[in-house]
Amino acid sequence: MIFNRLFCNRGILFQNFRQHGWLGILFLLTLLFSLPLYIATERRGGITQHITSLFEANGETHILFAITFPVAMGIFLFRYMQSGAPSDLFHGLPLKRKHLLTVNLLSGFGMILIPIWLTTAITGWVWAAQDRMAFIFDGSEIWMWGLSMSIYSLFMFMLTVAVGMCIGQSVLQGLTVYAILLLPVVFWFIFTLHLQHYLFGYPYGDMSSYAEKISLVLRMASISRFPVVDGELIIYAALAVLFIPLAYVLYAKRKVESATQAITFTLVKPIFRFGLMFTLVLIGGAYFTVIAPPGSAGWTIFGYILGGIVGYIVAEMIIRKTWLIWNVRLLPKLALYGLLSALILYVPVADWNGYAARVPEVNDVKSIKLGGDRYTYVNGVNQRMDDHPFYSDNPEFVGAVLALHQKIIDSDLPLLDPVNPDDDYDESVYISYKLNNGKVMKRKYQIPETEFRQELMALKQLEDYKKVAYDTYKLDEDILSIGIRSTISSYRKIYIGSPDQVREFKELLKQDILDQTYEEQRSPWQSFAYAELNQESHSKDPYQPREMWNYEIKPSYDRVIGWLKENKLYDQLLVTADEIASAQFVKQEIDSPGNPQWVFAQPEYIDGSLGSSKQVATKNKKMISDLLERQRSGERTEKATVYQIKLNAIRGENIYMMLKEEDLTEEMKAILSEK
Template sequence: MIFNRLFCNRGILYQNFRQHGWLGILYLITLLFSLPLHIATEHRDIPQQITSLFQSNGETHILFAITFPVAMGIFLFRYMQSGAPSDLFHGLPLQRKHLLTVNLLTGFGMILVPIWLTTAITGWVWAAQDGLAFIFNGSEIWMWGLSMSIYSLFMFMLTVAVGMCIGQSVLQGLTVYAILLLPVVFWFIFTLHLQHYLFGYPYGDMNSYAEKISLVLRMASISNYPVIGRELVIYAALALVFIPLSYVLYAKRKVESATQAITFTLVKPIFRFGLMFTLVLIGGAYFTMIAPPGSTGWTIFGYVLGGIVGYIVAEMIIRKTWLIWNGRLLPKLVLYGLLSGLILYVPVADWNGYAARVPEMNDVKSIKLGGDHYTYVNGVNQKVDDQPFYSDDPEFMEAVLALHQKIITSDLSLPDPVYPDDNYDEYVYINYKLNNGKVMKRRYQIPEAEFRQELMALKQSPDYKRVAYDTYKLDEDLLSIGIRSTISSYRKVYIGSPDQVREFKELLKQDILDQTYEEQRSPWQSFAYAEMNQESASNDPYQPKEMWSFEIKPSYDRVIGWLKENKLYDQLLITADEIASAQIVKQEIDSPGNPQWVYAEPEYIDGNLSGSKQVATKNKKIISDLLERQRSGERTEKATVYQIKLNAIRGENIYMMLKEEDLTEDMKAILADQ
């Protein structure tokens, strides 16, 4: 009786549902429209196999989960943020723990009842209706209900806990979303700071995880990255922690703190520094992006300006006035500024040894080059186990360590995160798995010419080629192989015989592993592409099989010999007799300090972009020579290239590019005559 009378006070419960119950009803309606109605009315010719109901309109589900519970938390505890209602409610013959309990129970009911009613109705639709557009198991329905419950309760309890420290409803809502976005702001902007000042920082590896650390950004990734148990455990644990925290804070909160921006003295310096440091990072990032390349002074100016503005804004919010000027303002600003400077400086300081650290051979268990691998199965991106990509081969490990050591001792400048140096044409991404169980990662951008010997020793090792060229896929079972000409997509052959597939795979693997360093860096375009068709691990009919593509370079003698032997080579080859004429136009590249990509560009000839005179020829020898040499695109500041169009007698025309040094004497002769 005491529990029902005090903790579940019927009068307050009735008042809450009468005044705020519309939020729960609206939550139910929106969930019904976004899930069961969407599933029941969606039409697809071929049903889609899904492993999570968040793959069906999941962005909308998360949007509702991060908005309605926040609104409920603000409305149910609105009495604490207004002077007269606060005096009225706290004058009732109820202790604060009773008021908090009855309002929490109201919020839990308004959240959980709509979610589980939607879950039940979705289950009924799944069981009763045939021919749904989505194929899923019953367990996915309960998983959706559990996930939505945890997400929604986390948002509600976060709003309640924040409301104990904030005395204004609008500021309470803004603070909730600021807390959700703060990790992302720190993640991206502090990463930019580290990339700017910390040599070797593996910035690219972090972006794939950013969307998972904030429910606000989870809206964009929920369809491709499924909900995992660890994520739900973290949010559930946080929601549970906020419950006793709310009781403790509510017990210490003063009634007269209603309408104040910050209700606890201890929270004020945290709020001050948090807002100030956030604007420090934003100011530094902004001026880093708009400043000319290499202008470090502008970045420092951005940090200082952001800190000053952030501190002043925080002080105005706390005092609720712009009249904040007094003798203690400047000393506090200096103190917070020094603390911000230390946080920015310590991670990038030379004395911490990060930039100069190269592990000893005896401390390294294995090494992987490159980032994470992902595969798309049943509509979601899944990270591939990276253990097969690590190598403990001594020769490979020594080559990586030698390259790393030379990078450290070389006088390379830090890469500009906004204006990267395009002359640095080699990316080195090293993952060391150490004997102590830790993983050490470094990423560098280096000029190939300066590190040619070290790169040659590394890239000629079999373990490098195995990962860089995905040769491990050639050890797997294949259904068939499709080979498509690089020049013409209409020229293609298929290999379906198991014996031929096995022979082709072995020869291709040998050719890849036998490549020299020069062949790997060859500027010539591949002869063809081989598409490996596998059985799919997916149950989605839209994704019936997996495909991997491998280049067939002109230097792959075994594969090309096999194609000739099996009378497939001529089916891919285009001869001069099939070409009516060739058009050639000169293109000059002259942009010092501003490298640009140059590649075969149909519009350059067809649209006459240069306005230069075009040279045409029907000489079969010249056309035959052109068919045998096609340069890949490249990035350059100064070069003379020739855009070429081969006019086919039948079928598609062919576009290619050559540099001046690639021209034969016959080509030079006809160009000189014009």
């Protein structure tokens, strides 16, 4: 009886639902339109899609509602705390604060959970009543959706309530909630840029795939691709439960007169001040890192300082609610916060912590993998692949990697600009060590190939390297069929469906890949063709009917090319000079110091230059035949002389290619010099 009269006061409950119930009704309508109505009316030309989570069906919209409506409910239900007159009125009622908080929390829980579970029930009815829908899923996925949405929404609501205890203005309360959600992402991305800029070997590329999982705001973009996992729900549920007693403790200590103040607790003010300041320190440093000219390291430091000053001033203005913030204590406080920010930036990248110079001892290494994490698309979601097969404990391979790593450390290479990397640093090395103590040590480097050629050659000619770099493990699996397409003409393609031929081709291709020399791996010439291996699909998604893997067929793959000739398939991929009417050349000068650019065959460049006096044409069959045998791959450069070439076919599609000046034969140089 006491609980119903005090903790569950009917008058306040009815008042909450009369005044703010429209939020719950709108929440219900949006959920109904975004899920049961969507799956009931979605048509995909009669094609059904098996999904393992209801978030794969318009899931971005579901999360958007889960991170907006509960926040609005938390702000409106506790609006009385942020306004002077309502605060005096409510706190003058014959109810204790714990009674007020309980009844408002119950109002919020009802306005959140009732719409979600009504939507869940209606979705179940649609699932049972519809004979044929575009999405096929199990009944358990419906309950999982309801549970997930409940946890996400309650987390957002309780976070808003807890923040509201420390903030005395409703607008600032809402902004702070989303700032807290985005803060880990800011730290993750921008602090990662800082570490990449100043910490030699930091494996920056491995982190971005995890960033979207640490914020519900970014989760909105990834929910349809990455399924909701139990661990994620447990964390959000635990945080939502933790915020409940925290809200009671903070509310008991909050002063009534703190309404309309930016920060209600003195202890929170330095946290807010430093949090906002350090966030702008990171943003300022990242911004000036991006816009700075190459090699201008001072701009980043200037960005840190400017961001810190602006952040501190803005924080003081918000706290004091005025721009008149100057006093004698302003500069000492700014210096103190600036020193703390500098230490946080400096300590992780300091030389004395040993991170940059650390190379594990051979006896401490269990196995090694080269390359980052890999993902595969299964049943509508991206899943991280098991990387165990990519690790090797071969002593020769381990020794080659350690030798390369030690040479990189000893060479004392300068730190690269993460935004404007040096074009000469053309070799990427990503090392993952599994150590005997159970830890994984990762390092990533961008190095110049010319300086490390001996170590790279010793490593890349090993079979353990080639198996992972060229995915030869897939050639040991069952393959349904193989499609081969010419590199220079997409119309030239063949299909291999015979099990015997598929098996022979796989074996020869694997041998050619594993027999590659270091020079063949670095060849600048385009491949002769591409082989597409089609596997049986393990997915229920009709839009992914099979798994496909592509492999190059390089001109140096003698076994494969010989097999194609023996089986009379080679000529079907070959374009001969008799099929080409003429060849046209257009000279292209690349001269952009400090701004390297990718150069590749550009049809629009040569077609747009056909009326130019620089254009040279020839019908010489010998020259055309030479062109068909040499096509350079694209490359990134600051300065080069290249020729964009168009081969005009007698019938069918024209062929576009590119050669550098040093690739030209004497005959080509002769006709080009005449022009």
